[in-house]
Amino acid sequence: MRSESAGDEPLLPLGGEPADATDPALEGVRPGQPTPGRIGRVGPGADEGLADPGELGRRQRHELWMRRALEIAVTGPADGGAGPAGADAAVEDIPVGAVLYGADGTELAIGRNERELTGDPTAHAEVLALRRAAERLGRWRLDGCTLVVTLEPCTMCAGALVLARVSTVVFGAWEPKTGAVGSLWDVVRDRRLNHRPEVYPGVLANESAALLRAFFR
Numbered sequence: 001m002r003s004e005s006a007g008d009e010p011l012l013p014l015g016g017e018p019a020d021a022t023d024p025a026l027e028g029v030r031p032g033q034p035t036p037g038r039i040g041r042v043g044p045g046a047d048e049g050l051a052d053p054g055e056l057g058r059r060q061r062h063e064l065w066m067r068r069a070l071e072i073a074v075t076g077p078a079d080g081g082a083g084p085a086g087a088d089a090a091v092e093d094i095p096v097g098a099v100l101y102g103a104d105g106t107e108l109a110i111g112r113n114e115r116e117l118t119g120d121p122t123a124h125a126e127v128l129a130l131r132r133a134a135e136r137l138g139r140w141r142l143d144g145c146t147l148v149v150t151l152e153p154c155t156m157c158a159g160a161l162v163l164a165r166v167s168t169v170v171f172g173a174w175e176p177k178t179g180a181v182g183s184l185w186d187v188v189r190d191r192r193l194n195h196r197p198e199v200y201p202g203v204l205a206n207e208s209a210a211l212l213r214a215f216f217r
């Protein structure tokens with residue numbers, strides 16, 4: 001991903017705001033709350049293509065998906081994609097896992113943080129999952145898809161999610177130091193952007209946090 005790719009996106013006219021910027025439904029939105037994406041947005045949400053699961057069903061599915069992401073977080077690179085170094089290097093990578101699901105619930109791609117393994121500053125779990133899913137689908141638009149990640153995305157990954165038009169983001173533990181989905185910034189719900197994914201934070205947050213604590217111990 002090019003770091004300057006945000007510049008490729010059409011800018012809003014100066015002084016202009018998206019039509020829904022004053023939508024009263026967004027006024028009460030606070031970081032950490034599940035929120036709707038763009039109000040009045042028509043198009044597939046994460047649940048389309050599946051029978052309406054209801055609130056309980058949705059939570060259960062998110063937890064199921066998060067267990068898969070947690071599993072990926074602790075697996076070696078052999079399961080998450082080829083890397084030039086051996087498995088030992090992967091041990092040093094902070095355990096963060098991501099899975100991208102299609103609108104029908106199909107697992108499209110996975111990613112594990114491989115920054116140390118590959119020496120690539122952009123090799124975060126989310127970016128790798130987005131790249132692999134786009135490659136598999138043959139397109140960069142991932143609307144209708146849900147990205148599930150064990151840790152609150154950083155600014156780079158939050159930006160990439162918006163650029164990929166991902167419909168829903170589900171994350172585990174909060175990352176108060178660098179999080180960009182409600183902690184330090186709220187990139188994905190910035191009302192100046194015309195694409196805003198739905199956000200479901202804190203899914204199996206304790207499991208994800210425990211994994212990270214064990215790593216840093």
Ligand SMILES: [Zn+2]
Nearest residue numbers: 124153154157
């Ligand atoms: Zn990131």
